[in-house]
Amino acid sequence: MSAVLNCNISFIGGGNMAQALIGGLIARGLPPTRITVSDPVEKVRFFLEEKDVHVTDDNTAAIRDADIVVFAVKPQVLANVLKPLNGLFDGKLVISIVAGAEVATISELLGTERIVRVMPNTPALVQTGAHGLFATEAVDQKDRELASQVLAATGLTLWVNTEAQIDAVTAVSGSGPAYFFYLMESMIRAGKNLGLDEKVATALTLQTALGAAQMAITSSNTPAELRKNVTSPNGTTQAAIEVFDHAQISQSIQAALAAAKTRSQQLAQELSDSIQ
Template structure:
């Protein structure tokens, strides 16, 4: 079976997420000579050139010898970028991290359905990302494995059963980091209000978030069980959690994620409509 480390990989777009993936691939042993990045911004090309990868501003040249093409452009420029390349993707695996771009929309622009759609998230920048992937049956097991290897360079990869579930992935993990940052902000503010120095409140909050996540990942207990283990009857934790329950925090979080899912669906429809 082929591996991503034996492939030529092209990135159309060299922004933060592309740079994260490139860094992850290089750290896993992919030779820099196998990576080509096309980006119109000279400053971005200079940053990437420092990694010894090939850089260009010509998308046609960039994809010519590629086995895998990673689409990493903004949704609003997708059609402009891809229309001149239509028909040039024969036998190339397309991995799209373009937010809201459905496979059929990308297929319309590229003339290929050999596409893996990915919803990544920003912790990929520190190699702790969570990526949801989906592809049509035309993408066989070997090519799915190649896509997994490209994304696994920056974190967890999970395949979903339908493209509609990508909107749920967007709501849970795509937007998810912001929810935790929001919680951190609130805890830091509370610590300051109770007299802690801001640096102390921040350090305690961030380490607690890291520790809780690490416990949840490594423990055989569920997050619910871990929460119960920390909650002594009539103790301090119970006092705080009772406030959360009275404010219906759990229900509100579920409502919030449903709103994110709906907006993801709307954005996908808007992008699809613009392609017609």
């Protein structure tokens, strides 16, 4: 983390994900005075100003003294935001967390190839994110370490070897929280149907999800092995698992993630086409 503490970091876009990263960086020791945020919304600027970071609505001014620039804007405004900044990135590392924005698209708009593309996920808001990172060949090892340190402020960072793998990251972890929320919804509903009070069913479900995740993270066993360990022959868990298997839940999950990956590819192409 020490290297990034000596950097000036500018965020173009001050929404939830940017705020999560800013909060994480400050918590890890980056002085707020080294952070600049540009956002067109006055309410957002006011909120961030209370954290003692520099705020502005001028993107050009925001990046002037930056060593690292993080783009955290909506895909639909990407071209309008980036085009006026073309040619201003000499000596600056670009980190993009813009969904669907491929490196080639960003490079063309900005006139630089020193770009790290990131697929974050929403648990970053509570410092438990899972981030997939991809870098161009113009990004050296020092830049990779800086990017890792910026993203590690809100969770796990993992590098992928090809940009195409970002679509798989999107399917697994980018969209992943929604899959677990979906399961939680279903378990809470089932608990209510079985006679539990909604608050009781909710508390039991959420704590069980937390406990299961923590066990999987800290155990030397795989999730498959952990599942087997709690599935006694002819017991209650086996009865439930047999229903899942009969309904081909595993196959459905694999098909769902494949659909998410395909849609990620389509969205990237649609964004690229809209800019050209």
